[in-house]
Amino acid sequence: MTREAVISVQNLMKTFGSFHAVNDISFEVYRGEIFGFLGANGAGKTTAMKMLTGLWKPTSGQATVAGHDVFTQAEKVKRSIGYMSQRFSLYADLSVKENIELFGGIYGLSTRHIREKRTELLSRLELTSSENELISALPLGWKQKLAFSVAMLHDPQIVFLDEPTGGVDPITRRQFWDLIYEAADMGKTIFVTTHYMDEAEYCDRISMMVSGKITALGTPDDLKRQFEAKDMDEVFIKVARHTQPIAQ
Amino acid sequence: MKRFAAFVTKEFYHILRDKRTLVILIGMPTVMIMLFGFAITNELKEARVAFLDHSNDPQTLAIQEKILASPYFSLSGQISTPAEIEDIFRDGQTKLVVIFENDFGQRLEKDGRANIQLIADATDPNTASTVVNYAQAIILDYARDLPPQQSPPLISVLSQMRYNPELNGVYYFVPGLIAILLMLVSAMMTSISIAREKETGTMEVLLASPMKPAQIILAKVVPYVLLSFLDAMLILTLGKFVFGVPILGSLALLLGVTLLFILLALSLGILISTVSPNQQTALLLSLMGLMLPTILLSGFIFPIENMPWPLQVISNVIPARWFIIVVKSIMLKGSGFFLLWKEILIMFGFILFFIAVSVRKFKIRLE
Amino acid sequence: MRVILFLIRKEFLQIFRNKSILPLILVMPVIQLFILSYAADFEIRNVRIFWMDDDQSTSSRMLLQKIQASDYFQLVDQSFSPQAADIALEQRKTDLVIHIPSEFENNLFREGHSDIQLTADAIDGTKAGLGTYYANLLIQDFSRDWLAKYGSAIHVQAAATQSIVPTYSFWYNQHLNYKTFMVPGILVMLVTMIGAFISAMNIVREKEMGTIEQLNVTPIRKYQFIAGKLIPLWILGLFIFTIGLMVAKLAFHVPIIGSLFLIYGFTAIYLIMILGLGMLISTFTNTQQQAMFISWFFLVIFILMSGLFTPIENMPPWAQNLTLINPIRYFIEVIRLVMLKGAIFYDVQTQFVVIGLYAILINALAILNYRKTV
Numbered sequence: 006m007t008r009e010a011v012i013s014v015q016n017l018m019k020t021f022g023s024f025h026a027v028n029d030i031s032f033e034v035y036r037g038e039i040f041g042f043l044g045a046n047g048a049g050k051t052t053a054m055k056m057l058t059g060l061w062k063p064t065s066g067q068a069t070v071a072g073h074d075v076f077t078q079a080e081k082v083k084r085s086i087g088y089m090s091q092r093f094s095l096y097a098d099l100s101v102k103e104n105i106e107l108f109g110g111i112y113g114l115s116t117r118h119i120r121e122k123r124t125e126l127l128s129r130l131e132l133t134s135s136e137n138e139l140i141s142a143l144p145l146g147w148k149q150k151l152a153f154s155v156a157m158l159h160d161p162q163i164v165f166l167d168e169p170t171g172g173v174d175p176i177t178r179r180q181f182w183d184l185i186y187e188a189a190d191m192g193k194t195i196f197v198t199t200h201y202m203d204e205a206e207y208c209d210r211i212s213m214m215v216s217g218k219i220t221a222l223g224t225p226d227d228l229k230r231q232f233e234a235k236d237m238d239e240v241f242i243k244v245a246r247h248t249q250p251i252a253q
Numbered sequence: 254m255k256r257f258a259a260f261v262t263k264e265f266y267h268i269l270r271d272k273r274t275l276v277i278l279i280g281m282p283t284v285m286i287m288l289f290g291f292a293i294t295n296e297l298k299e300a301r302v303a304f305l306d307h308s309n310d311p312q313t314l315a316i317q318e319k320i321l322a323s324p325y326f327s328l329s330g331q332i333s334t335p336a337e338i339e340d341i342f343r344d345g346q347t348k349l350v351v352i353f354e355n356d357f358g359q360r361l362e363k364d365g366r367a368n369i370q371l372i373a374d375a376t377d378p379n380t381a382s383t384v385v386n387y388a389q390a391i392i393l394d395y396a397r398d399l400p401p402q403q404s405p406p407l408i409s410v411l412s413q414m415r416y417n418p419e420l421n422g423v424y425y426f427v428p429g430l431i432a433i434l435l436m437l438v439s440a441m442m443t444s445i446s447i448a449r450e451k452e453t454g455t456m457e458v459l460l461a462s463p464m465k466p467a468q469i470i471l472a473k474v475v476p477y478v479l480l481s482f483l484d485a486m487l488i489l490t491l492g493k494f495v496f497g498v499p500i501l502g503s504l505a506l507l508l509g510v511t512l513l514f515i516l517l518a519l520s521l522g523i524l525i526s527t528v529s530p531n532q533q534t535a536l537l538l539s540l541m542g543l544m545l546p547t548i549l550l551s552g553f554i555f556p557i558e559n560m561p562w563p564l565q566v567i568s569n570v571i572p573a574r575w576f577i578i579v580v581k582s583i584m585l586k587g588s589g590f591f592l593l594w595k596e597i598l599i600m601f602g603f604i605l606f607f608i609a610v611s612v613r614k615f616k617i618r619l620e
Numbered sequence: 621m622r623v624i625l626f627l628i629r630k631e632f633l634q635i636f637r638n639k640s641i642l643p644l645i646l647v648m649p650v651i652q653l654f655i656l657s658y659a660a661d662f663e664i665r666n667v668r669i670f671w672m673d674d675d676q677s678t679s680s681r682m683l684l685q686k687i688q689a690s691d692y693f694q695l696v697d698q699s700f701s702p703q704a705a706d707i708a709l710e711q712r713k714t715d716l717v718i719h720i721p722s723e724f725e726n727n728l729f730r731e732g733h734s735d736i737q738l739t740a741d742a743i744d745g746t747k748a749g750l751g752t753y754y755a756n757l758l759i760q761d762f763s764r765d766w767l768a769k770y771g772s773a774i775h776v777q778a779a780a781t782q783s784i785v786p787t788y789s790f791w792y793n794q795h796l797n798y799k800t801f802m803v804p805g806i807l808v809m810l811v812t813m814i815g816a817f818i819s820a821m822n823i824v825r826e827k828e829m830g831t832i833e834q835l836n837v838t839p840i841r842k843y844q845f846i847a848g849k850l851i852p853l854w855i856l857g858l859f860i861f862t863i864g865l866m867v868a869k870l871a872f873h874v875p876i877i878g879s880l881f882l883i884y885g886f887t888a889i890y891l892i893m894i895l896g897l898g899m900l901i902s903t904f905t906n907t908q909q910q911a912m913f914i915s916w917f918f919l920v921i922f923i924l925m926s927g928l929f930t931p932i933e934n935m936p937p938w939a940q941n942l943t944l945i946n947p948i949r950y951f952i953e954v955i956r957l958v959m960l961k962g963a964i965f966y967d968v969q970t971q972f973v974v975i976g977l978y979a980i981l982i983n984a985l986a987i988l989n990y991r992k993t994v
Binding site: 271273274277280281284285288289291292293294296297298299300301316338342343344345348361366367368369370371372373374375376377378379380381382385386388389392393395396407408409410411412413414415416417418419421422424425437441442445446449452453532533534536537538540541544545546549550554555556558559560561563564567578581582585586588592 | 638641644645648652655656658659666668709710711712728732733734735736737738739740741742743744745746747748752753755756759762763766767784785786787788789790791792793794796797798800801813817821825828905907908909910912913914916917920921924925929930931933934935936939942953956957960961963967
């Protein structure tokens with residue numbers, strides 16, 4: 006099976022002063038896969054993701070997302086991706102319906118298209134009865150599911166999720182991952198960062214970041230075999246321990 | 254105590270790390286006192302005057318010359334018809350038109366009297382009445398020197414300008430400037446800084462820590478106390494050495510009162526932050542409810558005696574009013590504590606009241 | 621264009637949903653306009669007099685009566701004791717002490733000359749200067765009366781000298797109504813402050829909340845973003861200005877002699893400029909506290925140097941030149957010229973050009989300085 010790379014990254018760096026937040030990483034992400042980006046807090050996951058979404062300019066290296074160069078074509082990149090940030094960022098003082106309409110409008114969807122999407126999305130999330138409620142009144146799990154759906158509103162090829170399940174209960178997390186699978190089945194590429202190791206098992210492939218570098222990359226089974234570990238937790242601990250001397 | 258010190262240090266870092274704010278904290282008092290000292294004044298200087306003179310005789314020319322020789326007037330131009338008056342006023346540059354009647358000199362010599370008409374642009378009534386007053390005085394002064402010489406005036410008036418012999422405007426503004434800046438730094442900055450912790454949720458984290466709420470608030474305000482005090486000193490120093498504003502009374506009393514007012518402003522800031530759910534509300538409340546009234550109703554710029562009585566009543570609840578009175582008296586009149594204890598007591602009263610209300614509000618919120 | 625409409629709708633929804641801000645924006649300006657207009661009064665009335673009469677003669681009482689009859693003066697106390705006078709000055713109970721020496725009347729009759737001593741509390745230099753000036757005028761007036769009455773007794777004649785009679789008239793504001801002058805200026809100040817603060821805080825708030833990141837990752841254009849912020853606030857600004865103008869007209873009877881169209885035309889451009897200034901500040905600040913502080917700093921200087929409270933002509937030349945770069949100065953000039961003097965477009969075209977250039981420059985800077993990608 007020939008796989009088409011929709012994200013390809015070579016020697017990407019982001020430096021703040023003398024600190025290398027992202028230090029020379031290279032990898033490829035293929036169409037339709039769920040790519041997990043794992044690492045402890047501060048390992049550089051979010052920085053890497055902000056560069057790929059065109060929010061931050063990389064210091065050096067090369068990266069293309071959906072065929073567009075992130076250095077020179079950041080705005081074109083933005084057209085082909087969806088993004089859900091770590092900080093929950095729908096408008097808390099707008100209602101569910103108003104948020105959907107706003108982001109639909111920003112991505113240039115027609116009014117009829119927005120209406121269709123809205124009806125479909127709300128019924129899928131079972132939120133139809135709450136469409137006039139303010140976002141601030143929703144429970145966190147619902148907010149996150151909604152934010153994910155809004156990020157998908159304009160049918161992007163690639164969706165970036167930055168720690169999407171932070172702070173929610175296991176059941177809601179499971180439901181959230183069902184949404185991710187659904188999207189992947191429709192051919193979307195999912196790029197997700199997390200520090201929950203059990204979530205890593207849900208991904209097609211994962212990369213582990215420690216201190217700005219990618220120290221392991223492969224399918225969950227590959228990694229378990231490679232590090233002779235029984236689960237991802239153990240893989241991560243071994244990876245982290247292995248690289249610690251380098252970090253210092 | 255150690256925890257408290259650590260917390261104060263954290264607040265200091267917050268402020269010191271923010272270079273832009275710091276520059277303004279130091280730059281603002283400097284710029285303001287320079288502006289008030291050099292630029293902002295109600296004293297008339299070189300008001301532009303135009304003449305409508307069909308006589309053109311030695312007398313009218315002498316009067317013109319005398320008017321223009323004074324520091325208050327400068328020439329705008331000569332006009333030839335009354336219709337031009339409106340045109341020359343239109344752009345707002347010319348403040349006064351002096352019209353000599355025809356055959357001015359002849360009439361003066363033949364009839365012993367001649368007429369001059371002064372027309373002022375009264376869009377700005379203050380300037381207009383001052384301009385007319387000064388022009389009148391100059392003309393009457395000229396008339397007095399006309400032959401036959403008048404006897405010396407019946408009554409000579411000896412005026413003494415006490416506390417400020419040179420009528421220096423800065424004297425009046427320095428105490429008010431201190432009040433405004435302390436309000437800005439102490440009340441406004443603290444209220445917004447506390448509201449920010451509420452808005453971003455860090456306040457709850459702090460409240461969950463073993464520190465008492467009072468300690469948290471105290472730690473937040475300590476750096477602002479120091480900064481405010483620094484600003485007050487800066488103004489006093491600049492006032493004294495650049496503009497020669499004296500400090501006749503006791504420096505210790507002056508600093509003590511300043512500290513008292515800083516506490517007052519802080520308690521007000523805390524009160525605002527307890528009633529505001531977010532920074533924007535805190536900001537608008539401090540701005541509209543605090544800064545503007547302080548500037549306008551405290552006697553800083555506008556004399557309280559001129560205000561209609563409802564505003565005079567309101568000005569009693571503007572804390573800065575009392576502070577300004579005390580500072581002016583200490584600095585410029587050298588008054589001691591015994592003349593000022595009433596005002597100082599009122600300031601104490603404000604502090605107690607604001608703290609009591611804040612504590613009450615705070616408790617309600619926690620329950 | 622459609623994107624901008626969606627953003628405008630969002631802003632309006634947010635503004636109208638914010639229950640704590642809306643009343644502040646709409647009601648405060650009206651209250652402020654009332655309070656400020658009454659407070660901002662430099663006119664010197666009611667100079668408080670402390671009367672020290674060591675003579676107690678017919679002549680001194682004649683002067684006292686004259687003082688009491690005057691609108692400018694208000695007698696607060698009298699005493700023979702210099703200490704009492706000093707204390708009254710120190711405790712701010714009086715503005716001016718008038719001291720009539722003993723032998724005042726006798727000296728007038730015997731020598732045709734006498735002295736009066738004035739002592740003013742000169743901390744407020746303007747008030748002291750004008751107070752003594754008024755007192756001087758009143759004493760001159762008294763001299764004339766006195767000579768008319770007793771002049772023959774001392775053989776000093778009010779000789780038939782040559783005299784010049786200055787008469788005066790005040791144009792545009794016959795009764796020297798100070799509010800007519802101040803209200804339009806205060807309206808400018810309020811619109812300026814609200815405009816700059818609201819726009820500066822608005823974007824910084826999105827930064828703090830993190831919502832701006834969600835916008836930055838969309839293909840939205842920078843000008844769309846700025847326009848989406850600017851237009852709702854612009855409409856709000858015009859609305860506030862209209863309320864203020866109505867208060868000025870209905871409550872303070874400020875005349876609107878010139879064209880309303882001209883005033884609105886200028887306000888519209890000015891608002892774009894001042895909102896752009898707020899946006900510009902918001903692009904290089906990260907917290908609302910910073911944004912507020914920086915806006916406050918510039919606004920205070922701009923307002924003080926705008927000619928609102930003290931005439932620009934009184935400033936030294938360097939300061940006058942500085943005011944040329946102050947946008948508020950131009951609005952204050954225009955609103956006074958048009959409302960009070962009926963200036964036409966020709967008279968204020970310079971101001972239009974300057975503010976227009978400012979609006980373009982500042983908004984261009986704001987758009988350039990706004991970074992979607994950092």
